[in-house]
Amino acid sequence: xxxxxxxxxxxxxxRVVERKWEAENVFTxxxxxxxxxxxxxxxxxxxxxxxxxxxxxxxxAHAAFTLASAPEESDxxxxxxxxxxxxxxxxxxxxxxxxxxxxxxPFGVFHLPxxxxxxxxxxxxxxxxxFRSMIRSLALREAPLDVILFYSNRYVEGAVYAExxxxxxxxxxxxxxxxxxxxxxxxxxxxxxxxxxxxxMIGKYVPDMQNTHFxxxxxxxxxxxxxxxxxxxxxxxxxxxxxxxFG
Numbered sequence: 001x002x003x004x005x006x007x008x009x010x011x012x013x014x015r016v017v018e019r020k021w022e023a024e025n026v027f028t029x030x031x032x033x034x035x036x037x038x039x040x041x042x043x044x045x046x047x048x049x050x051x052x053x054x055x056x057x058x059x060x061a062h063a064a065f066t067l068a069s070a071p072e073e074s075d076x077x078x079x080x081x082x083x084x085x086x087x088x089x090x091x092x093x094x095x096x097x098x099x100x101x102x103x104x105x106p107f108g109v110f111h112l113p114x115x116x117x118x119x120x121x122x123x124x125x126x127x128x129x130x131f132r133s134m135i136r137s138l139a140l141r142e143a144p145l146d147v148i149l150f151y152s153n154r155y156v157e158g159a160v161y162a163e164x165x166x167x168x169x170x171x172x173x174x175x176x177x178x179x180x181x182x183x184x185x186x187x188x189x190x191x192x193x194x195x196x197x198x199x200x201m202i203g204k205y206v207p208d209m210q211n212t213h214f215x216x217x218x219x220x221x222x223x224x225x226x227x228x229x230x231x232x233x234x235x236x237x238x239x240x241x242x243x244x245x246f247g
Contacts, residue, residue, distance in 0.1 A: 007040070008104075008105060008106075008107070009104065010104065011049075011051055011059075011102035011103070011104045012033065012037050012040065012102060012103050012104070013033070013034040013035050013037060013100060013102060014031040014032065014033055014034055014037075014077075014100070014101050014102065014103050015031065015032055015033075015034045015098065015099070015100055015101075016029065016030070016031060016095045016096060016097050016098060016099045016100075016101060017030040017031060017032050017077060017097060018030040018097060019093070019095055019096070019097070022081070022160040022161065023157060023158050023159070023160050024157065024158070025083060025084045025085070025158075026081065026082065026083045026084070026126060026158070026160045027081075027082055027084070027093055028068060028079050028080065028081055028082075029050075029079065029080045029082060029092070029095065030077065030078075030079050031077050031078055031079070031080070031101065031103065032076055032077030033077065034100065039074055039075055039076065039077060039078065040103075040105075040106065041071065041106075042067055042071055042074075042078075042105075042106035043071065043106070043111050043112075044067075044070060044071060044111070044112055044130070044133040044134040044136075044137040044138075045066070045108065045110040045111050045112065045130040045133060045134055045244070046066070046067055046105065046106035046107060046108040046110070046111075046130075047064050047065060047066045047067060047105065047106065047107055047108045047130075048064070048065065048067060048080070048103045048104060048105035048106050048107065049062045049063065049064055049102075049103070049104040049105055049107075050062060050063060050064075050065050050080060050082075050092065050101060050102075050103060051101060051102030051103070051104065052088065052091055052092055052095070052101055053100055053101060053102065057100070059102070060091075061088050061091075062102070062104070063088045063089070063092075064107075065080045065081070065082055065129075066080070066081065066108075066129040066130045066133070066244075067079070067080065067106065067130075067133055068080055068081040068129045068130075068132045068133055069132075069133060069136065070133050070134075070136035070137035070140055071133075071137060072136075072137055072140045072141065073136065073140065078103075080129075081126065081128075081129040081132065081160065081161075083125070083126040108244070110130055110215070110217070110242060110243075110244040112134055112137075112138070113213045113242075116145055116212075116213040117144075117145050117146070117211070118145060118146045118147075118208070118211060118212040118213065119145055119146070119147045119148070119212065119213050119214075119215070120147075120148045120150070120202075120206055120212050120213070120214045120215070121134070121135075121147070121148065121149045121150065121214075121215045121216070121217075122150050122152075122197060122214065122215070122216040122217075122218070122222070122223075122226045123149060123150065123151045123152065123216075123217055123218060124152045124153075124217070124218025124219055124222035124223075125152070125153060125158070125218060125219075126160070127216075127217035127218035127219070127222070127244070128149075128151055128160065128161060128217070129217075130217055130244055131149055131215070131217065132161050132164075134215075135147060135149065135165070135168060135175060136168075138172075138175075139168055139171070139172040139175060142172070143174075144174075145174065146174050146175075146176075147174060147175045147176070148175075148176045148177075148178060148205055148206065149165060149175070149176070149177050149178065150178045150179075150180065150197050150201070150202070150205075151165070151177070151178065151179045151180070152179075152180050152181075152182060152196065152197055152218070152222070153179070153180075153181060153182070153183075154181065154182050154183035155181060155183045155185065156181060156187060156190070159179060162177075162179060165177040165179075176205065178192070178193060178201075178205055179192040179193065180192060180193035180194060180195060180196070180197060180201065181193075181194055182194075182195060182196055196225070197225075197226065197229075198229065199229050199232065199233065202229065209230070209233050209234075209235055210234065210235065212235075212240070213240050213241075213242075214226070214230060214235065214237075214240060214241045214242070215241075215242050215243075215244075216241070216242075216243045216244075217243065217244040220245070223243045223245070226241075227241060227243070
């Protein structure tokens with residue numbers, strides 16, 4: 001899976017297959033290789049540069065996004081989870097089936113630990129994207145480890161892929177999905193957690209923090225808060241905690 005420097009830097013031609021809105025400002029872009037290209041190999045958690053083209057086919061701009069699909073299901077293409085928050089993502093949200101784009105990569109070292117028997121993931125908002133790739137990969141392989149995903153959002157409407165994670169937690173017994181809402185307006189029938197992820201919430205689901213590996217993706221403030229909680233509970237964050245900060 002080690003690609004040469006030329007392969008990593010080359011912009012490969014891809015075509016938009018589908019654009020699926022997951023929430024009001026988040027969409028999944030489904031892409032497939034074009035012009036006889038083969039889908040490149042990647043590890044769960046890696047990211048690519050998405051190149052959006054001008055009308056004449058020339059490069060307009062590019063930005064980094066995590067691959068949201070698992071390698072095991074990506075022979076014919078891949079998926080990117082994208083939140084609309086600026087000019088580039090606004091333009092990308094207008095892509096239609098058949099439009100051409102470029103992909104460059106994959107990049108990043110936010111990988112699954114190879115020696116973990118228990119894994120806890122902390123996701124804030126769109127930071128859930130790499131975990132979707134990882135969890136789908138683990139489930140497809142029926143990996144022999146226990147996985148918990150803590151997923152924090154202000155409101156339930158913004159929790160992308162939440163229903164998918166609920167289904168996975170039913171279909172794959174080794175996966176547990178814990179969603180928490182931090183906004184003021186919690187639904188009356190909400191049966192998940194409420195408030196920011198804290199030591200009490202983690203302890204409720206993770207009885208043995210010393211023999212667990214932890215991953216976090218979200219805002220820097222969110223990831224720093226997770227790190228401080230782990231440190232205060234004696235976790236060796238140098239060897240058992242990884243964050244994604246490619247942005």
